Amino acid sequence: MITKAEKTKAFIIETVAPIFNKNGYAATSIADITKATGLTKGAIYGNFENKEQLAIAAFKFMVKSLMREIVKHMDKSDSPIEKLLLISDFYRNYYRYTNKMGGCPILNVGVDSNHQNTLLLEKVRTIIQRIQDQLATIIEEGIELGEISTEINAMYTAKRIDTMIQGAIFMAYTMDDDFYIQDTMNQIDKMINEELRA
Amino acid sequence: MITKAEKTKAFIIETVAPIFNKNGYAATSIADITKATGLTKGAIYGNFENKEQLAIAAFKFMVKSLMREIVKHMDKSDSPIEKLLLISDFYRNYYRYTNKMGGCPILNVGVDSNHQNTLLLEKVRTIIQRIQDQLATIIEEGIELGEISTEINAMYTAKRIDTMIQGAIFMAYTMDDDFYIQDTMNQIDKMINEELRA
DNA sequence: TTAGTAATATACCAATTGGTATATTTTAAG
DNA sequence: CTTAAAATATACCAATTGGTATATTACTAA
Numbered sequence: 001m002i003t004k005a006e007k008t009k010a011f012i013i014e015t016v017a018p019i020f021n022k023n024g025y026a027a028t029s030i031a032d033i034t035k036a037t038g039l040t041k042g043a044i045y046g047n048f049e050n051k052e053q054l055a056i057a058a059f060k061f062m063v064k065s066l067m068r069e070i071v072k073h074m075d076k077s078d079s080p081i082e083k084l085l086l087i088s089d090f091y092r093n094y095y096r097y098t099n100k101m102g103g104c105p106i107l108n109v110g111v112d113s114n115h116q117n118t119l120l121l122e123k124v125r126t127i128i129q130r131i132q133d134q135l136a137t138i139i140e141e142g143i144e145l146g147e148i149s150t151e152i153n154a155m156y157t158a159k160r161i162d163t164m165i166q167g168a169i170f171m172a173y174t175m176d177d178d179f180y181i182q183d184t185m186n187q188i189d190k191m192i193n194e195e196l197r198a
Numbered sequence: 199m200i201t202k203a204e205k206t207k208a209f210i211i212e213t214v215a216p217i218f219n220k221n222g223y224a225a226t227s228i229a230d231i232t233k234a235t236g237l238t239k240g241a242i243y244g245n246f247e248n249k250e251q252l253a254i255a256a257f258k259f260m261v262k263s264l265m266r267e268i269v270k271h272m273d274k275s276d277s278p279i280e281k282l283l284l285i286s287d288f289y290r291n292y293y294r295y296t297n298k299m300g301g302c303p304i305l306n307v308g309v310d311s312n313h314q315n316t317l318l319l320e321k322v323r324t325i326i327q328r329i330q331d332q333l334a335t336i337i338e339e340g341i342e343l344g345e346i347s348t349e350i351n352a353m354y355t356a357k358r359i360d361t362m363i364q365g366a367i368f369m370a371y372t373m374d375d376d377f378y379i380q381d382t383m384n385q386i387d388k389m390i391n392e393e394l395r396a
Numbered sequence: 397t398t399a400g401t402a403a404t405a406t407a408c409c410a411a412t413t414g415g416t417a418t419a420t421t422t423t424a425a426g
Numbered sequence: 427c428t429t430a431a432a433a434t435a436t437a438c439c440a441a442t443t444g445g446t447a448t449a450t451t452a453c454t455a456a
Contacts (some may be wrong), residue, residue: 005216005438008403008404022313022314023224023313023314024222024224024225024310024314025225026221026222026224026225027222027223027225027314029442029444030443030444031442031443039404039405040404040405040406041406041444041445041446042403042404042405042406043403043404043405044404045402045445045446046402046403046404047403047404050444050445051445061319070437077449079272082421102313103312103313107309107368108309110368110371110372111305111306111309111310111368111371111372112222112309112310114301114371114372115220115221115301116220116221116222116225121372124372125372125373128369128372128373129373140392159369159377159381159427160381160382160385161377163362163365163366163368163370163378163381163382164361164362164365165368166368166369167361167362167363167364167365167368168308168361168365168366170305170308170364170365170368171326171357171360171361171364173246173308173312174308174309174312174319174322174323174325174326175323175327176250176345179357180357181359183354183357183358183361184358184361187358194429206433206434227412227414228412228413228415229412229413237435238435238436239414239415239434239435239436240433240434240435240436241433241434241435242434243414243415244432244433244434245433248414248415249414249415262421267436288398324402325439371455
């Protein structure tokens, strides 16, 4: 059964996630949180142990919804090479899409938590690792199916793609220019078609 | 003549720069600053208008010393294509080098200031623009000297290289793994040799 | 309807925040 | 050595910080 508190908890997370994502952990106060939710400290601390645990829940929520979207998009094809192209295609809308939630949580929390919050940094690392593993798995499947050259190192290539994507996201947000993402996705497509394809 | 205050000012900036870089603007308190410098609020506010101006001075200081190093390294050759290879070579030591100062100031302040501090963000943008302009100039010189293919778009290529570098820096710091930088620099070298070269 | 409990609000806490006015010390010129 | 000015230290400010103990309200099962 879904209790009142569970609904409140979900509501707090949804409301607070973009605030943490935009402002960062230290620059987000409990007052910001109560103001945005319209709730009081009692409700917040009744549902979350402390600010840190709320920030972790918010990060997980953003990543989860992001991952859901990308998997949904990716599953439009069964072909590994098509899947890779669908991933870059997903990121073509990333700037517009993530602007609503205050930017890319992986980039923002990754930088924000470094030297500052061990628990959060750990969560970011886990997510990045998972993304790269999934990318590598798709590439390996492509190799097995003969779509992708056997010369390709799946993990290296996965890391390379992920690195390019994160660079593009950083540049796009810092310079407020979607070009970086579009151009990088073109480069990744080129790489898929000209280097990966068997 | 070099006054006492000028020396103190420089000392404060040097001491405080890595703290701001590591912790971010909001997470760095005036108390952190007085503790690190051994000075009091009087000395800090006697030399800087406020926390924001100090953070800006600290950012400029870090970028200036970083730029000095990269230019010094780059000037080991007169050939544009060699200059490009020397840039990627410089970044091969970037992780170790910037760890001392608490990470890459462009990445850190770029992410930290977004949605938070307009003045700082503006400084970051100016620096990124300058880096890309300088990269583009080198590429153009390479084209004029016949070292680089006339097919190459200097500004696009400059942006592409810069984007890859920033992605590598983010990944290296977030995952605490220098591999991302080394691999990306290999990729950039490959790009220079196989795509740019006339 | 009522009692018990779950959920939220209120009032409060010490510590810290960025910043300032003023007192004190340090410096350099005469 | 003296003195004015420059530089730094001290003491203080209201506002805000994350967090808690307790009071109040909302909900649900009997």
